[in-house]
Amino acid sequence: MMKKAIYLVAALIIFAAGANIAYDSVKSLNIARCLGCIAMEPKAVKFEEFWVEYPDHYNNKGIPPHPDWVVNASKQKVVMLFFWGPSCEPCERQWEAMKKAGLVKGSEENGSITANFSYIQLFSINAPYDDEKGEAIRIYTPKGDTGTPTTVILFEKNGTIYWYAFSGEANGEGGRPDINELINILEKAKEEKYDLQS
Amino acid sequence: MICNLNCAGCPLAYLCIPLAIGAFIALKRYRGGLQKKRLASQLSFLLISNAAFVFGATGLIYTYFYCWESPYALMACPIGVLEHAFADRSWYLLVYLAGLIGFACIIFGRAACGWACPIGFLQDLAKGRRTKSKLDSKMRLLKYAILLAIPPVCYLTEKLAYTDICPIGGLTATLPYLAMDPNGYTFTVFFIPKMINVAGFFILIFLMTRGWCRHLCPVGAMMAQFNKISLLQLKYYEKKCIKCFKCAGVCPMQINMPYDNRSGECIRCGKCIDICPTNALAFEFRW
Numbered sequence: 001m002m003k004k005a006i007y008l009v010a011a012l013i014i015f016a017a018g019a020n021i022a023y024d025s026v027k028s029l030n031i032a033r034c035l036g037c038i039a040m041e042p043k044a045v046k047f048e049e050f051w052v053e054y055p056d057h058y059n060n061k062g063i064p065p066h067p068d069w070v071v072n073a074s075k076q077k078v079v080m081l082f083f084w085g086p087s088c089e090p091c092e093r094q095w096e097a098m099k100k101a102g103l104v105k106g107s108e109e110n111g112s113i114t115a116n117f118s119y120i121q122l123f124s125i126n127a128p129y130d131d132e133k134g135e136a137i138r139i140y141t142p143k144g145d146t147g148t149p150t151t152v153i154l155f156e157k158n159g160t161i162y163w164y165a166f167s168g169e170a171n172g173e174g175g176r177p178d179i180n181e182l183i184n185i186l187e188k189a190k191e192e193k194y195d196l197q198s
Numbered sequence: 199m200i201c202n203l204n205c206a207g208c209p210l211a212y213l214c215i216p217l218a219i220g221a222f223i224a225l226k227r228y229r230g231g232l233q234k235k236r237l238a239s240q241l242s243f244l245l246i247s248n249a250a251f252v253f254g255a256t257g258l259i260y261t262y263f264y265c266w267e268s269p270y271a272l273m274a275c276p277i278g279v280l281e282h283a284f285a286d287r288s289w290y291l292l293v294y295l296a297g298l299i300g301f302a303c304i305i306f307g308r309a310a311c312g313w314a315c316p317i318g319f320l321q322d323l324a325k326g327r328r329t330k331s332k333l334d335s336k337m338r339l340l341k342y343a344i345l346l347a348i349p350p351v352c353y354l355t356e357k358l359a360y361t362d363i364c365p366i367g368g369l370t371a372t373l374p375y376l377a378m379d380p381n382g383y384t385f386t387v388f389f390i391p392k393m394i395n396v397a398g399f400f401i402l403i404f405l406m407t408r409g410w411c412r413h414l415c416p417v418g419a420m421m422a423q424f425n426k427i428s429l430l431q432l433k434y435y436e437k438k439c440i441k442c443f444k445c446a447g448v449c450p451m452q453i454n455m456p457y458d459n460r461s462g463e464c465i466r467c468g469k470c471i472d473i474c475p476t477n478a479l480a481f482e483f484r485w
Contacts, residue, residue: 014296
């Protein structure tokens with residue numbers, strides 16, 4: 001009897017200690033829908049022009065509730081949000097491809113934009129773990145979910161925020177842009193922002 | 199109202215249609231007092247496993263195998279958490295996982311496989327053939343090999359290596375997503391291997407009774423050793439036994455019953471208890 005009671009109490013203590021530090025992490029991981037993990041990637045709408053309101057393929061309608069930190073950053077520069085998740089292979093592949101193209105440097109966690117693209121303010125966000133910015137992914141995914149990777153490009157002109165977003169890897173499949181197209185979209189954002197400012 | 203009787207496009211159709219079909223088949227197959235209770239338990243856990251559409255996703259972990267990428271998964275997959283612990287070097291996840299599995303299994307042993315696991319329920323419905331090859335005892339070791347291989351592979355590759363090929367993920371997450379939005383998704387390189395494994399899973403469970411649990415389930419391997427020390431025990435009263443071996447004939451795990459009543463393979467389904475004509479087998483909670 002004593003032996004089983006000790007086992008049970010030990011397991012309970014380990015569980016309680018573990019839950020204390022891990023419950024929120026597991027919850028975040030559970031909320032994050034890693035569509036790459038289940039061998040599926042969402043289709044995207046090919047870039048034609050920047051949006052102001054939610055496009056038709058989004059569940060939401062109207063102007064997105066852009067977070068303040070996005071609004072503030074978009075006043076200064078073209079903003080790129082890269083939502084990724086730990087152990088998310090498509091996220092990692094997209095990051096590596098962006099690195100190879102000279103767009104970013106470093107790792108997903110501590111990455112930054114390269115000098116060639118200094119007009120961009122990059123936010124590389126670990127969606128399940130970043131308490132401050134992670135939830136913003138729901139604003140920019142078509143179904144309001146947390147599928148990673150999700151990439152968003154935004155800029156502000158005359159108080160209006162223009163944006164384009166896609167979920168899934170930037171590999172040119174399923175309507176998603178490949179890395180070269182992604183860079184072209186960023187360049188286009190820069191041109192439009194400069195045109196308006198000049 | 200949750201149901202508008204229009205399954206086309208309904209996000210819950212993937213859940214309630216199998217549930218209704220499963221319940222219909224099961225009512226004819228589950229005979230005996232304990233089995234009716236077990237059916238009620240399995241149906242309840244199938245609903246609980248997908249209850250995120252009511253409660254939202256939680257930070258709890260299933261004590262059985264179910265995919266947390268499933269559209270309405272309430273809890274986390276124990277193997278997924280194990281993979282994340284090693285791939286992300288998040289060791290604190292291991293403490294949580296060990297505590298939770300340990301706590302549940304010290305009380306119930308491997309009963310979750312028989313009473314809660316939706317994949318176990320599916321296998322009970324499939325009612326695979328009772329075949330026992332000479333390789334059976336060796337093939338049972340495969341699940342331990344898979345469980346032992348997951349940590350080093352995830353650690354070295356820093357990837358969720360098992361998730362990429364997991365047939366349970368394919369069945370409970372990939373296919374529901376595809377069913378819910380057939381035109382909304384493109385397929386990654388892992389789609390074909392995953393579907394091959396799903397097909398293999400179905401072949402296995404129709405060829406062998408509880409074939410997945412017996413040979414390949416890493417969660418079952420995780421829980422098996424607790425059977426010997428758990429509070430819930432399958433007791434064998436030798437004096438009452440008339441050696442008819444009906445228990446061995448109905449055991450879905452094909453254990454050498456009644457002698458191996460404390461086997462790590464026992465999923466506490468209670469079929470042996472229901473069929474025993476002399477009540478020589480019984481569940482008991484013993485400290």
